[in-house]
Amino acid sequence: MATAGLRALLDSVRYEVLPAKTTEDKVLAHVPRDVVVTVTASPVKGLEPTLDLAGRLAANGYRVVPHVPARLLRDEAHLKDVVDRLREAGVDDVFVPAGDADPPAGAYDGALPVLRGLSELGRPFARVGVTGYPESHPLIHDDVTIQAMWDKREHATYIVSNLCFDPxxxxxxxxxxxxxxVTLPVHLGVAGPVQRAKLLTMATKIGVGESTRFLTRHASWFLRFATPGGYSPDRLLARGEKALTAPSAGVAGLHLFTFNQIAETERWRRAAIDRLGS
Structure with a gap:
């Protein structure tokens, strides 16, 4: 990695974390305050752990982006309650995916109705993110996912691409x-320097049913992490450098999936920045 474009991507990062018991301590110990922290939400545990951690991290001076999956919201009143709580905590950025809850907790089965609901509430957040799918969604045709981004553009301010290993x-x-x-800025979803054993440990801690779904959906990830030479964030960024850093690409930064390997991810990022600087 040897260009100013890649350095800029590494300087503009978001760390995705899971709301586990030790997450707050890990973030406080290892993540600089200028790094955005996004907090996932689990269909098993619901929104409460996400909202709680987001509030505590915001109180500690972080710019926090809670995930608010549509399928975890019961109704319009629930959405308003979530908005009020996050605004009171000083949160001004949310990420709104459809979510994996099956069946949905209430009236919303996709992100667009929630985005419309936020607009009807007066657009309470300065920034609103939606999902992009570089690789085919198992249940949705590619043309439909791109059309969905087009439909969401008037309500959203940026796109976060789903995890992809192929530059x-x-x-x-x-x-x-x-x-x-589709002109919204894109934050590229990239896995950090994840160890397979720790990824398995994380998967087994997120709830029995949810863990089974996670492993079923992402079995190929483990092969990539386990195979010698199978995955390296450095290699992915170097191979994709030209396409990902071109001004026409509109890439705003990296969205790093830490899988709660927060210290390891920050060490890797700092080392990569140092190499680029030299």
């Missing part, structure tokens, strides 16, 4: 959404 696929996806006039 060619990432580059082609970015070019494709730009051809379709």
């Amino acid at each position: 060619r696929v990432l580059g082609e996806w970015i070019a494709r959404i730009r051809r379709r006039d």
